Structure formats: structure tokens, C-alpha cells
Amino acid sequence: MIHNSLQGLIVINKPSGITSHTVVQRVKKILRVRKAGHTGTLDPFATGVLPICINEATKLAPFLIEEEKGYEGLFRLGIETDTQDITGQIISTKESINIKVSDIEKAFQKFRGTINQLPPMYSALKHKGIPLYRLARQGKEVERKPRKVEIKELSVLNIELPWISFRVACSKGTYIRTLVNDIGKNLGCGACLEKLKRIRSGKFLLENSVNLETLKNTPLEKIEANWLLSPTQALSSLPAVTVDEEISQNIRQGKIITWGKLRGKASPPIHLKGIFKVLNDQNKLIAIVETSDPVCSGNNINWEDPAWRLIRVFNFD
Numbered sequence: 118m119i120h121n122s123l124q125g126l127i128v129i130n131k132p133s134g135i136t137s138h139t140v141v142q143r144v145k146k147i148l149r150v151r152k153a154g155h156t157g158t159l160d161p162f163a164t165g166v167l168p169i170c171i172n173e174a175t176k177l178a179p180f181l182i183e184e185e186k187g188y189e190g191l192f193r194l195g196i197e198t199d200t201q202d203i204t205g206q207i208i209s210t211k212e213s214i215n216i217k218v219s220d221i222e223k224a225f226q227k228f229r230g231t232i233n234q235l236p237p238m239y240s241a242l243k244h245k246g247i248p249l250y251r252l253a254r255q256g257k258e259v260e261r262k263p264r265k266v267e268i269k270e271l272s273v274l275n276i277e278l279p280w281i282s283f284r285v286a287c288s289k290g291t292y293i294r295t296l297v298n299d300i301g302k303n304l305g306c307g308a309c310l311e312k313l314k315r316i317r318s319g320k321f322l323l324e325n326s327v328n329l330e331t332l333k334n335t336p337l338e339k340i341e342a343n344w345l346l347s348p349t350q351a352l353s354s355l356p357a358v359t360v361d362e363e364i365s366q367n368i369r370q371g372k373i374i375t376w377g378k379l380r381g382k383a384s385p386p387i388h389l390k391g392i393f394k395v396l397n398d399q400n401k402l403i404a405i406v407e408t409s410d411p412v413c414s415g416n417n418i419n420w421e422d423p424a425w426r427l428i429r430v431f432n433f434d
Contacts, residue, residue, distance in 0.1 A: 120149050120337070124174050124433050126181075126351040127344050130326035131159055131167040131315075140329070144169050147333050148340070156181040157289065157318060158241065162204050165315035166323050173433055174348050180405065180429075184319030184354065185269065187286045190312055192297040194279040197307035199253070200239040201294035211306045214279045221273060221281065224303045228296060229271050233263040237295050266291040280311070320354055348402040348433055349394070355405070356393040359384045365397040368404050368430060377420035392428065405429045 131140050137158045145153045154175040156168045165188075170178050194214050198205030236242050238253035242261070252259060270286035285293060294310040301308025316323045327335075327344045335343075349357075360368075361382045367374060395404040406425035 118149060119151055121151065121172065123148060123150055123337075123341070123345070124172050125348055126171065126174055126177065126321075126346045127169050127332075127340070128318075128321045128326040128346075129167045129169050129332070130323065130328045131164055132329065133162050133164050136161050137167060140167055141169060143329055144171075144332070147329070148337070154178050157186065159315060160202070160294070160313070162202060163313040163315065165313075166318045166321055166326055167315070168318055168321050168351075170351070171345075173431060174351065176429055176431060177348060177351055180352065180355070181319060183289055185286060185288060185317075186291070186315060186319075187270075187284070187317030188293055189274065189282070189284050189314050189316055190293060190297070190310060191280055191282045192301070192308050192310050194281065194301060194304065194306050194308050196279075196309050197298065197301065198309045201237055201292075201298040202310040202313075205239070205309070209307055214306055216278065216304055216306065218276060220304060221276065224300050225271050225273060225283075227303060228300060229268050231265055231267050234266050234292060234295055234299070235263045236261050237292055237298075240292065264290060268296070271296075281308075284316075286317075348431065349396060349400060352394050352402065352405075356391075357396050358393055359396045359398060359400070360403075361398060365403050368395065368427065369432070371427070371430070373423050374425050375421055376424045379424055380420070395425075401433055402431055403433075404431060 127144065129140055129144065131137065137155050141153050141155055148171065150171050152172050152175050154170050156170065156178050159165065159167055168181060193203070194216065195211040196207060197209045198207055236249070238258055239250045242249050244252065244259045249259070267288040268285060268291070270284065272284050274282040274284055285296065293313055297308050297310045332340065364374065364378065364382050367378070390408045392405065392407045394402055395406055397403050405428045407428055409423045409426050
């Protein structure tokens with residue numbers, strides 16, 4: 118039996134040794150759902166938070182991928198690999214590691230804030246439609262452009278040379294193994310990532326996750342009660358506006374929602390700006406919208422102007 122009515126998001130504690138895609142397939146099989154998708158790839162050797170969207174809630178993924186991520190990890194100084202982590206082929210080693218704690222802290226300081234990061238060849242980014250990792254496996258290297266990423270937190274947790282454990286909070290698209298590789302180069306000895314655990318993805322935390330084995334051995338009703346977040350809960354980081362049934366139907370039909378239509382039919386007041394979620398009077402998610410430009414207020418409102426631009430409309434039963 119396919120559970121088409123199951124809608125929402127489950128935070129999986131991904132085990133090491135399998136791909137994020139494999140996790141998605143296992144969740145689909147356990148829950149017996151038609152569609153599922155994750156909100157940000159973890160490398161096979163990495164563990165931790167992997168939010169999985171179920172059925173219609175897969176439409177939430179593009180909005181969740183944008184959110185900040187948090188990790189804890191362990192890297193080893195003195196070894197560089199072609200993949201920038203311990204699973205790759207060693208390309209250089211340095212036996213003697215004579216580095217002061219103050220030098221490590223100085224290196225970490227240089228990589229806090231907005232930095233340029235060159236995406237690794239062993240990544241899923243594509244060149245002329247071909248994933249870079251496939252080219253890398255063929256011994257090929259292509260030119261990549263550095264990308265700006267934001268390292269919001271980067272701290273040392275423990276040092277037992279040649280190993281350093283650390284914590285990082287960063288923007289989407291940050292390669293932690295590349296960050297480690299760059300720190301190693303800055304220290305002059307090289308480094309590779311040995312362990313990585315994602316402890317947070319947006320507001321989804323490791324302590325609220327469930328592992329695949331537990332999921333497999335838990336009845337569906339308990340899964341829904343304990344771990345399934347509703348679409349509205351999954352987008353808790355977005356501000357919300359609640360509208361009446363008439364506006365709900367107009368949105369689902371793709372009709373233009375004017376300022377005049379919203380008068381007295383939306384809560385809180387209709388001058389909310391930016392991107393936000395729209396809920397019906399049963400607290401169900403029906404759309405993600407953005408205030409139309411220009412934003413008008415007070416006596417300057419043209420009540421016939423569109424109030425919102427529809428970004429995504431949902432059809433949750």
C-alpha cells in the first residue's frame with residue numbers, strides 16, 4: 118500500500134558509508150511513499166542531519182537547502198588526498214608536524230567570514246553536463262571558478278596533533294573538506310578531513326533526528342507522532358500569514374491576489390514584506406509568496422495592484 122497522504126519532513130541521522138541518495142531510497146521503502154528527496158547532500162563517509170521531504174513536501178526542498186548548516190569534524194594534518202578527505206588517494210605527506218596552538222588559531226581566523234572557495238574536482242558540480250567527480254576519476258581536471266561562501270563560526274574543539282577536532286557553521290554550498298584542505302595549506306603541512314558529522318541543517322537538529330534502523334522498526338503511526346514534521350513546521354523559519362478559505366482557493370487557482378482582496382481576510386496585517394508562507398484557516402501550508410514590488414503602505418496603496426507574487430503553490434490534503 119502506497120501512503121500518498123503522508124506529507125511532511127523527517128530528519129534522518131545518516132550513517133557513514135552510504136550516499137544521501139541511498140538514504141532517500143531507504144526512507145521511501147520504509148514509509149512506502151511515492152516521492153522523497155533530501156535537502157542537501159552529505160558525502161558518503163559523513164554522518165548526521167539529513168532532512169528528507171515526503172511526497173508533496175518535496176516541493177519544500179529548494180527553500181530548505183538555502184539554510185545555514187552546522188558541522189563537527191576531525192581532520193589530520195600532514196596528509197593531502199585527491200578527494201580532500203581520508204577516503205581518497207594520498208598525494209603528499211609530511212611526517213614532522215611542529216605547529217603551535219597559536220598558529221592553528223591564526224589559520225582558523227583567516228577562514229572566518231566571507232571567503233572564496235574553489236569547488237573540488239570530486240564533487241557533484243557539473244561541467245558541460247558531466248559531474249566533476251566522473252572527470253576526476255578519469256584523471257581529468259577542468260577549470261572551476263571560486264565561489265563566495267560564508268563561514269559564520271569556525272572553532273577548535275580539541276588538538277591532539279596531528280589531529281584537530283573542530284566545529285563550523287556555514288552557508289549552503291560550503292565544502293568542509295575543501296575548507297580543511299585550505300587550512301592545511303595555510304599551515305604549510307597539508308590536511309585532510311577524517312570525520313564529519315552534520316549537527317544542524319537550518320533549524321533541524323541532530324538530537325531530533327532518527328536513524329534508519331529505528332525508523333524501519335517503528336509503526337507508521339508512531340513515526341508520524343514522533344518524527345514527522347508537517348509542511349508548516351518544516352518551514353518554521355519563514356514568517357506566516359493566515360488567509361480565509363476564499364483567498365486560499367484563489368491562490369490554488371493561480372488567481373492574482375490584489376491588496377483589495379486581502380482587506381480583512383489575512384492575519385497578521387497585509388503589509389508583511391519579503392518572502393513568507395501562506396496558511397489556510399486550518400493552519401495548512403498552501404503557498405510561499407513574495408510581496409510584489411513596489412511595496413505600498415498606508416494611503417498610497419493601489420487596492421487593484423497585485424499584493425503577492427506566487428513562488429510555489431502546494432496541494433496538501
